[in-house]
Amino acid sequence: MAGIPNAQQEPSARIKIFIAAHTPSVFPDCASILPIQAGTATAGKTGGTVFEDMLHDDDGENISDLNPMYSELTVLYWAWKNTDADYIGLGQYRRYLNFSQNSYAEDKAGEIPGAYINAQSISEYGLNDASIAQAVTDWDIITGPTRNVHKLYGFTNLKEQWDADRHLRSADLQHMYDILCTRHPEYREDADTVLNGTQFIPNNMFVMKRNVFHDYCSWLFPLLGEFVANWDHRHADVELLRTPGHLAERLLTIYITHAQRVELGDSSASSVNGPLRVRQLQCVRFSHPEPFTPLEPLDTNxxxxxxxxxxxxxxxxxxxxxxxxxxxxxxxxxxxxxxxxxxxxxxxxxxxxxxxxxxxxxxxxxxxxxxxxxxxxxxxxxxxxxxxxxxxxxxxxxxxxxxxxxxxxxxxxxxxxxxxxxxxxxxxxxxxxxxxxxxxxxxxxxxxxxxxxxxxxxxxxxxxxxxxxxxxxxxxxxxxxxxxxxxxxxxxxxxxxxxxxxxxxxxxxxxxxxxxxxxxxxxYEWNVLHNCGGRVNTIFSYAPADAFRAYLESRKHPNIIHYAGPDKPWTNPWCDFGPLYWSYARTTPFSLQIMAMLADVRKPKPVEFHERAIAEDHPARKYVDKVAPIGSRQREVMKAVARRVQGKQ
CATH class of the missing domain: 3.90.550.10 (Spore Coat Polysaccharide Biosynthesis Protein SpsA; Chain A)
Structure with a gap:
């Protein structure tokens, strides 16, 4: 939860970007970026840690206890009800918008791969007050990049992408669509455009001008509230329980699509006037946002x-x-x-x-x-x-x-x-x-x-x-x-x-x-090189006589045997000093793994679940299952063809 100072820090109340976190993290130390613990109420009730050096989403008016369903949106709600600024935004402890004026290479998910939040990355991605102010000024909405689910995963539209998720349910997406169209019929066209299209803005990350921010929250949370009130989630798994957060990503895209199609001020429910100016910035995802804890001296003599x-x-x-x-x-x-x-x-x-x-x-x-x-x-x-x-x-x-x-x-x-x-x-x-x-x-x-x-x-x-x-x-x-x-x-x-x-x-x-x-x-007895490839007689014996004799003597009472070279006891148990090695190796909890290495059994890769090339309810699926059963060579060929057709390869 440490803060990394930056040279361009300048206190400002104009911009407040709330960074939702549920784990100890490193944050840029600037006035525009405010770390806040998401789901603080849940952490307190379950015996979790309440982080003292962050804001907490259970202070003031809040829905912190809904965090298992709303995810980072409990922070958004808290910001809506308890703070004010010219610009208000939402971010994540491992994801930030790139506020610099530079563009960087992105990975397959459309994100800039970052490693650590440190002085170098803060400078590189403009995570300081001056860069943030320059990036957001004169815009109504700043978001991360649009994700194209066809180019990335081969889906024909967002409905298909949602359905292919192993946790999410199509009925829930339809339920939210019905609620939206009933409450705001003027959004139906935009909802159809987005859900039948291939692009949406992921991660619920954005910065909005004050009036737009309040308009968006006033529109979003009643929709989610009605959804949750009539949603059967009694047996939901952890990811399915986060459905409201997933829905919000699609709703944000629908809201912006509508705002760019019509002037929100034309709607009686909106407090925003004029066409919205929307800017998209790259998103950087840090693989290691956690704080670094250096080793300390032992309490020993x-x-x-x-x-x-x-x-x-x-x-x-x-x-x-x-x-x-x-x-x-x-x-x-x-x-x-x-x-x-x-x-x-x-x-x-x-x-x-x-x-x-x-x-x-x-x-x-x-x-x-x-x-x-x-x-x-x-x-x-x-x-x-x-x-x-x-x-x-x-x-x-x-x-x-x-x-x-x-x-x-x-x-x-x-x-x-x-x-x-x-x-x-x-x-x-x-x-x-x-x-x-x-x-x-x-x-x-x-x-x-x-x-x-x-x-x-x-x-x-x-x-x-x-x-x-x-x-x-x-x-x-x-x-x-x-x-x-x-x-x-x-x-x-x-x-x-x-x-x-x-x-x-x-x-x-x-x-x-x-x-x-x-x-x-x-x-020499402190680093006795073993006889890899017969090198004692083919190489070592050419060394100066005193050195070679000292080495030979050390082999009689070695203090450390060094298996340097390609001939290892875990690949060749007959190698020099091999039995001595195995007298130690067999006593460790990893002895079977070393034996597997001896048998040239490779460490298996973690099992990964991928989105289906053909959805469960696709009309063609029952024929595919008969012609190419799961696990068959025919199945793998058909999957490869399907992915190529869908643009995944």
């Missing part, structure tokens, strides 16, 4: 705390869980382990499962830090430019640690494709003697350096500008002096270096470039 950082997405959760399990099984009971996962799109369920499965370890904390916002805010033109080469968002993880965890001066970073076979506090306690990085030499790179006609030496010299290529280290296991890292470069500077297209291993190469003289070399 920092002298005994060992912070260990992993990075993973949802697909890698079984591997992540195995790595954390191995770490804690070998952890000292005399230390506290702050395990922090830099995550991207890990589901809440998977997070809860990981935490619950490791709850017996009283000396450990499992925490998650969402990197999605960080990645979005730190992407540069360079990173976008090289996205199709080797750039990967995971590159951000190692460099983001110094900003994400400002309260730590020293941490351990581990790749997920490891098992920890010793007490990692011993690694953390190694003195780096003021160096930025603690790491193990990279046997793969060192072996390549000694091969005949190999380009590794030239690469290290010409591209990495290393003084001595034999200093090259492996970054799957790192001890990081974050204070020293912060002195060397800011996060943006690290990422700019890592985005260079000439680099092969972006983050690892950059760390070697910038920390060649700032690294403390760790014993």
């Amino acid at each position: 920092p002298r005994f705390t060992v912070p260990v950082i992993f990075a993973a997405d949802d697909d890698y959760v079984p591997v992540l869980a195995t790595a954390i399990t191995s770490l804690l099984r070998n952890a000292s009971p005399d230390r506290h382990y702050d395990v922090i996962v830099l995550d991207r799109f890990i589901t809440t369920e998977n997070k809860q499962t990981i935490v619950a499965s490791l709850s017996d370890y009283a000396n450990a904390s499992i925490r998650f830090y969402d990197m999605s916002r960080f990645i979005a805010e730190h992407q540069t033109p360079q990173t976008h430019l090289h996205k199709e080469e080797r750039w990967n968002v995971a590159t951000c993880y190692r460099f983001g640690i110094q900003e994400a965890l400002p309260f730590y001066s020293k941490v351990i970073y581990l790749d997920c494709d490891v098992v920890v076979n010793g007490d990692i506090s011993e690694l953390y306690d190694i003195d780096l003697h003021g160096k930025a990085i603690g790491a193990v030499p990279d046997l793969d790179f060192l072996g390549n350096l000694n091969m005949k006609q190999n380009a590794a030496a030239a690469y290290a010299s010409d591209r990495l500008h290393m003084t001595d290529p034999y200093h090259y280290f492996q970054t799957g296991v790192l001890v990081m002096d974050l204070d020293r890292m912060r002195e060397i470069h800011s996060v943006s500077e690290w990422l700019d270096y890592a985005s260079r297209p000439e680099l092969t291993h972006h983050d690892q190469d950059v760390l070697n470039m910038e920390c060649e003289e700032d690294v403390a070399y760790l014993p």
Whole structure:
């Protein structure tokens, strides 16, 4: 529910756009945008949270308790009865009109895809007083863009679109049509035009001049009130219960269509004179309007705390869980382990499962830090430019640690494709003697350096500008002096270096470039690379003799085994150190998922329900069901043909 200030803020009572919200969100901090909790009365009765830093739609004259049916319209009603301004509008916590003078690319739903509400997006989409005032002045109605249901979904008209919805009922749309035509017969022509047409204005988002706003609300709410009074919704599901809100989207389109066809002042029920000036703006939909909560220091003695950082997405959760399990099984009971996962799109369920499965370890904390916002805010033109080469968002993880965890001066970073076979506090306690990085030499790179006609030496010299290529280290296991890292470069500077297209291993190469003289070399047993593809004899054995002998010795008592390379124990159980990996993996709640990965069983995609190509009551449907039963190949062919004819493909 935090507010993001903007540089162009100027207090104004002329424009009030009420942003309906039912969940904690970030809002632009300007006088024209006013967050208000929708359904506050319902939240209070059901034990939900009443947000103190918003307006509430149960103050004054209100219909807040009807929110399950009216959705954001309870906010609209509250604004109608309790406020005044030259311009009054309605928005949603994740959707805003684009008040800037710029146009942006839209997705298939006709919306600008946004990520986070922050200073950058506020400036980009004109979510400030000056831009809003410039956009709305001299217009009577400002709405979002018209949606064409034929181009988007292949429907021939709005009635067909409504009927195809799995929750909505055609009888309800007809009921509202009858009410409208009875109360306002002069709107029949416009209702027919809209409902038999293909275009409507979705989302109940608009800004209206005061007199138009009051005229619209005086017209809308009696229609909805009569509908609800005679509507049987005793057994309605959650979405069907929101029918009045869905109806309002069509009614808004009908109201505007009528206003542009005739002068509303000609109607005895209208207080508006003259033709209405209507402007449409783009709509931006933010995928992550929720506030960001940074991690805080643990309430533990920092002298005994060992912070260990992993990075993973949802697909890698079984591997992540195995790595954390191995770490804690070998952890000292005399230390506290702050395990922090830099995550991207890990589901809440998977997070809860990981935490619950490791709850017996009283000396450990499992925490998650969402990197999605960080990645979005730190992407540069360079990173976008090289996205199709080797750039990967995971590159951000190692460099983001110094900003994400400002309260730590020293941490351990581990790749997920490891098992920890010793007490990692011993690694953390190694003195780096003021160096930025603690790491193990990279046997793969060192072996390549000694091969005949190999380009590794030239690469290290010409591209990495290393003084001595034999200093090259492996970054799957790192001890990081974050204070020293912060002195060397800011996060943006690290990422700019890592985005260079000439680099092969972006983050690892950059760390070697910038920390060649700032690294403390760790014993090999803290990053024992497994024998992927027989590389011990084909590559590692070419490394300098002392390094190779130290590596061979470390294999006898490995503290961390690193399954770097394509040969993984979850795809090949016979791989080097495979049995050791499975001794940990089989004890996690994700063991069956890892076995599925072993059997090359892909994670199924979520089931999606699409609008029907042929409606249930379509005359042709009974013949289609006989000729092409559901699930048959014929059925899929006919569906593809139908969608192509309807313009969906």
